Amino acid sequence: xxxxxxxxxxxxxxxxxxxxxxxxxxxxxxxxxxxxxxxxxxxxxxxxxxxxxxxxxxxxxxxxxxxxxxxxxxxxxxxxxxxxxxxxxxxxxxxxxxxxxxxxxxxxxxxxxxxxxxxxxxxxxxxxxxxxxxxxxxxxxxxxxxxxxxxxxxxxxxxxxxxxxxxxxxxxxxxxxxxxxxxxxxxxxxxxxxxxxxxxxxxxxxxxxxxxxxxxxxxxxxxxxxxxxxx
Numbered sequence: 001x002x003x004x005x006x007x008x009x010x011x012x013x014x015x016x017x018x019x020x021x022x023x024x025x026x027x028x029x030x031x032x033x034x035x036x037x038x039x040x041x042x043x044x045x046x047x048x049x050x051x052x053x054x055x056x057x058x059x060x061x062x063x064x065x066x067x068x069x070x071x072x073x074x075x076x077x078x079x080x081x082x083x084x085x086x087x088x089x090x091x092x093x094x095x096x097x098x099x100x101x102x103x104x105x106x107x108x109x110x111x112x113x114x115x116x117x118x119x120x121x122x123x124x125x126x127x128x129x130x131x132x133x134x135x136x137x138x139x140x141x142x143x144x145x146x147x148x149x150x151x152x153x154x155x156x157x158x159x160x161x162x163x164x165x166x167x168x169x170x171x172x173x174x175x176x177x178x179x180x181x182x183x184x185x186x187x188x189x190x191x192x193x194x195x196x197x198x199x200x201x202x203x204x205x206x207x208x209x210x211x212x213x214x215x216x217x218x219x220x221x222x223x224x225x226x227x228x229x230x231x
Contacts, residue, residue: 008065009056009109009117013102015126016071018043018187022126024194026069027202028210029218036067041074041101044189045199047082052105053112055200060115074101134215140173147175171212 014022020042027037038059041047059066073081082101102119109117140163147161158180163173194206 005064007116007118008060009068009106009113009115010066011068011070011102011105011109011117011119012037013070013072013100013119013121016043017073019189020044020071021188021190023069023071024190024202024206025210028207028214031220034063037069038063038066039068039200040202041068041070041105041200042190042195043071043073043075043081045195046077047074047101048077049108051198053108055198056109056115057113060113068105070101070105072100072102134213136171136213136215143173143175147177151177 012026014026016022020040023040023042027040029035030037039052039055041052056066056068075081082104100121102121106117106119109115144161144163151159151161156177159177160180160183162176162178164176166172166174191205194202194209196203
């Protein structure tokens with residue numbers, strides 16, 4: 001209850017150099033409009049500082065705190081990632097390693113809105129937090145492993161196992177194979193209809209696509225009514 005008063009604006013930075021799938025998935029835990037995250041920023045769409053600051057201020061005035069989720073390489077109007085000034089080297093594909101967008105966003109909020117703000121970077125937890133694995137992930141990982149072994153036994157090489165989602169009612173995937181050359185260093189961007197008009201929150205179409213991927217519903221968390229007690 002007290003955390004929003006210490007840092008009313010929190011920016012959480014996710015992986016996602018060119019595509020905002022992971023940032024968008026943060027909305028899957030929302031139960032009500034006022035639940036966080038309140039703003040999601042993705043690299044597919046141009047970041048405009050003025051619009052961002054107006055949204056932050058509006059949410060803060062409405063509910064008293066703001067949670068922003070931003071992909072690491074959100075880009076400005078010149079096409080440059082917000083963290084470009086802090087490049088720290090290159091990855092295996094010669095992409096620049098960035099300090100990320102979160103620090104830049106926090107500095108904007110502090111300088112222009114005079115609000116206390118801080119950022120968090122989950123880091124490797126995004127890759128390896130196995131305690132949070134969904135049953136769907138677990139089952140499909142096993143399915144992909146089986147398909148990979150079968151492909152090897154059949155003499156396949158330089159291929160990647162894919163999950164092919166079927167259109168029948170309910171959620172179901174089978175496996176396929178695709179050449180690695182078509183996958184390496186390529187991107188699958190978020191379709192435009194998965195985002196609202198402001199490009200800062202997902203639509204029902206995204207929920208319809210993504211919710212089956214995490215299996216059963218996420219647990220409901222208790223919410224305090226903040227009733228004042230008179231002594």
